[in-house]
Amino acid sequence: LALAKKRNERVFYLGGILLLLAGIAVTVRARKKSEKLLLNILPAKVAEELKAKGHSDAKLFDAVTVLFTDFVDFTSAGEHLGSQQLVHELDICFKAFDGITAKYNIEKIKTIGDAYLAVCGLPVADAQHAENVVAAAKEIIGFMKSRRDQLGDKTFEVRVGIHSGEVVAGIVGVKKFAYD
DSSP: OHHHHHHHHHHHHHHHHHHHHHHHHHHHHHHHHHHHHHHHHSOHHHHHHHHHHSSOOOEEEEEEEEEEEEETTHHHHHHHSOHHHHHHHHHHHHHHHHHHHHHTTOEEEEEETTEEEEEESSSSOOTTHHHHHHHHHHHHHHHHHHHHHHHGGGSOOEEEEEEEEEEEEOEEOSTTOEEO
């Protein structure tokens, strides 16, 4: 009886340790997932500041280049495409833009409908900010031209705006906050 009791205690303790380890593993996985999500919303440097201080201060950046794209006659494109097809085509285009901008160290800020907003030179300074954005813009235009040649009016024509100068950027809002 004493041996059975000791064995049961060992099984109980071992089970407890295994449950604890499983809990730790789940917590680590959840933390990595939330970290990845945060880095999808904020630039890494801003996310680190937010985690360290509980907030992030708006900052002035004096050498930044902004890239802004939108699609020509986007509203009328809905006549050629169904709503799901329209969103699917936007997704394909913006994923391509994400890949292009990542290549040039450009930080995507957000999409707003058919518009794509990204910057280079913040939150980490980049002496090549203007050159990087111009190179990315040329690639985006090339991608869209190629897509247009392939699909005709089943995709869009793109307009690209670029401006260099100083900006103030920071986290805006509390619920569904954004880095603007």
